Amino acid sequence: MKRKRELITGLVSVIIIALFIWGFNYLKGLNIFRGPAKTYFVEYDNVRGLNTASEVTINGVKVGKIVDIKFNPKEDKLGSLIVEFSVEREINFSKESIVKIYSASLMGGKSLAVDPSFEGEPAKPGDFLKGEIESDIFDSFSENMNPLQAKVENVIISTDSLLTGFNQIFDEKRRVEIQESINNFNKTLISLNEATKSINAMVAENRASFKATLDNAERMTSKLDKLSDTLIDANIGATIRNLEASLVSMTAIMNQIEEGNGTVGKLLYDESMYDNLNNAANELEELLLEMKLHPKRFVHFSLFGKKDQGYQPNTQEN
Numbered sequence: 001m002k003r004k005r006e007l008i009t010g011l012v013s014v015i016i017i018a019l020f021i022w023g024f025n026y027l028k029g030l031n032i033f034r035g036p037a038k039t040y041f042v043e044y045d046n047v048r049g050l051n052t053a054s055e056v057t058i059n060g061v062k063v064g065k066i067v068d069i070k071f072n073p074k075e076d077k078l079g080s081l082i083v084e085f086s087v088e089r090e091i092n093f094s095k096e097s098i099v100k101i102y103s104a105s106l107m108g109g110k111s112l113a114v115d116p117s118f119e120g121e122p123a124k125p126g127d128f129l130k131g132e133i134e135s136d137i138f139d140s141f142s143e144n145m146n147p148l149q150a151k152v153e154n155v156i157i158s159t160d161s162l163l164t165g166f167n168q169i170f171d172e173k174r175r176v177e178i179q180e181s182i183n184n185f186n187k188t189l190i191s192l193n194e195a196t197k198s199i200n201a202m203v204a205e206n207r208a209s210f211k212a213t214l215d216n217a218e219r220m221t222s223k224l225d226k227l228s229d230t231l232i233d234a235n236i237g238a239t240i241r242n243l244e245a246s247l248v249s250m251t252a253i254m255n256q257i258e259e260g261n262g263t264v265g266k267l268l269y270d271e272s273m274y275d276n277l278n279n280a281a282n283e284l285e286e287l288l289l290e291m292k293l294h295p296k297r298f299v300h301f302s303l304f305g306k307k308d309q310g311y312q313p314n315t316q317e318n
Helices: 004-027 137-169 170-204 207-233 235-261 264-269 271-293
Strands: 038-044 055-058 061-071 081-087 098-103 108-113 128-132
Touching: 055 081, 081 108, 128 235, 170 207
Parallel strands: 038 128, 055 108, 098 128
Antiparallel strands: 038 081, 055 061, 061 081, 098 108
């Protein structure tokens, strides 16, 4: 009976020790019931809150856990962190694979994701893989806000400097002048408004006259159209051609006159004809004078049939 109790006590102790070992290794990312896990290493400057309870995924499937996070003991890499993680599933990937730290939830929990590459030399347990940090929404927001914040600060500083300059430039006198200018501008606007009202009233009063003027203009346009049609039907071209021919003939006649050809030309330019005409005029004048002074020499009346003796010049008269 006593041995039986000791046996049960020993068996329970072994089970408790086994569960402790299994739990300890499970918390470290090792599952002793699935055989030996393969561990790999990756180096980061900052793990962004990654811890040993974080899980490791490949294509969204959990394949292991973080085993350990420790500082790099090398002097040339002091401050960097080495992350050891396990892969419990049978999956082979190359050394070109990338291990990313990403946000597993909106609460800020971090996990590792292996972006597997199957080209190149296969990765072996204990190999170092390339590490990257994937920006989450908060990191992206912070990265984008930092330049924006700097710009906003610069704008605020510039605005403050501008306002300070305005306060220095626009003293009390300048402010009074600006206020007066604004008041004058308001008065000008009021005057323009009144002028606009006056113009509208004038247009309303003379609307009938404007309409009559427009009607007259329309009638005049209609008459001009009819006149144009009449001129087109009147064969203006032929009339113009006849007028041109008449002008050509008149030009030829004037040329003949200027050259002294024809009666008119000789009359204008031939001095002998002028002298003859002048002499004829003088003789005609003398003849008329003689007829006025001595009409009996040119006209004879005989009531009794006296024979006409003809013209006998009076030698006694001068």
